[in-house]
Amino acid sequence: MNNLTQRARMQPVLGVGTGIAAFASAAIVFLILIFLLVFAWPAIRFNGSGILTGVIWNIGNQYGSSTVTHNGVTAQAGASFGGLVFVFGTIATSALAMVIAVPLSFLVAVALVYRVPRKLQPLANTLVELMAGVPSVVYGLWGIVVLVPWVGNQLGPFAQAHLSWVPLVRGETGSGNGLLAAGIILALMVLPIMVATLRDVILAQPPTIFEASMALGSTTWQAVTRAVFPSVRKGFLAAVLVALGRALGETMAVLMVCGAAINQFPSNIFQAVNTIAAVIVSQLDSALTDASGMAQRSLAELALVLFLITLVVNVVARLTLRGADRSAQ
């Protein structure tokens, strides 16, 4: 009896506890948004639309006492916080990563489901999941030691010699630090989540669809692309969007191989770029020296832009996934 009342007393505790936990995750997202908005507010006023359209990032003259005031907020003289290069770099590296990762993850998922013998499947799945567990900085280190020299010394010269007719490839290829290296690293980093999601979507389909196609004399490839894929298309799209959300915000590995460009756009896939996430890290040091504080606030404004981009991508991904679940029923 005593035990029973004790349990009955626990009931509301549990209810309130889980309620708080559920509410907390939504509240945290909201509070981060509020924090960014408040902290970046002076920068939003100072920069106006320049944060999205400006190309020059300059924290201004830190040695004189001259300042410039705009919209009621003050920064060091000569300050300009244009974020277009970074917004472009963020989208370009992620887009390139998707171009590489989408077909690759499709092939890997198809191989995992239909080609790997059942006994080896747990091992193969574990390997894919391990890939997801490798720390970002390790990918970055591999990028610096192996990938960047390969792009700079092998792929770049090869492209210059043989592929100079291809737009976005021709031109100076540089050291290997740049858009391509960042795209490849990002592709590897988002591959596990895409493979895992796509594998699960394929496995959620009734196997009869695959069998039906095979029994009509199709090849495995035809069965997958013509019979199975049309019914997993939405799930696949959702997987791509979830991966895209991650790629957009990935920081360390990208920073290590992207070349950390400032005030310039790449003219081909080999040249240096920078992403919002990477520039926040690489420019934070100098921003902290800004006497007016506007550089920090402008970095926060960039963070806000990134936050909104990934938020939109993730919401679209969730909606797509929900739609996919519904159409699968």
Added chain:
Amino acid sequence: MLQAPDREDQPLMYVTTTKNAPEPSVATKLQIERLSVFYGSFQAIRDASLEVPENCVMSLIGPSGCGKSTFIRAVNRMHDLSPDVRVEGKVLLDGANIYAPGVDPVTIRHRIGMVFQRPNPFPKTVFENVVYGPRIHGIGNRKKLMEIAERSLRHAALWDEVKDRLDKSALDLSGGQQQRMCIARVLAVEPEVILMDEPASALDPIATSKIEDLIGELQRFYTVVIVTHSMQQAARISDYTAFFLMGELIEIGTTTEVFTKPKDKRTEDYITGRYG
């Protein structure tokens, strides 16, 4: 058609509905020699050998788990899709072993079609379902595909029911219509042999009788091997019947023979209902 009451004291109750077997046909379409199928270390089929003459219907009967579905799936190399299944023995289609090295299972499945236990339409339109096979075999001409679709659907006795909804989703058809559409889909690839794995088990009696009528029609052009758990169905539609038990082919003969004068005690026990 007379239906004998389902009672144990009438051992030969299916005689009345058994159709007369034709004269043994000259050509052997399928010849299966010492077929064994293994799931890992479990042997699901033991050394089964049988012959299927051309343009006839053969039923495979036996209690659940006796291996009849496993057997039929070996005939168009569907087991190739499961990495853990091993097939031994020979399956000769017009005298050539389909398991010989160098034989492409894709071409075999083109020649030996299969209808599954549950209707398995693709989530596409009726039209796209039916022309799926021709499309993957390279036919792209819309007019040609339309001809194939109409011919196959007519042949599957479904044309009149779906001609106005060819561009509607196949998933909106009734179960029986879906199954006939799946048969039409197989006919569209013009196979030589059609394997059916309990094609009516998920259907209501009316849909079942339509499928059975259809099988009778198909026999004129195709060789049909059908797995069924219903002995009445076997008796109604097939010329030959093979009885499987625990992975072994116990008896094979004309349907009349098997149901009226079974040679094996176990066959008799089964058809008289002693195995359920």
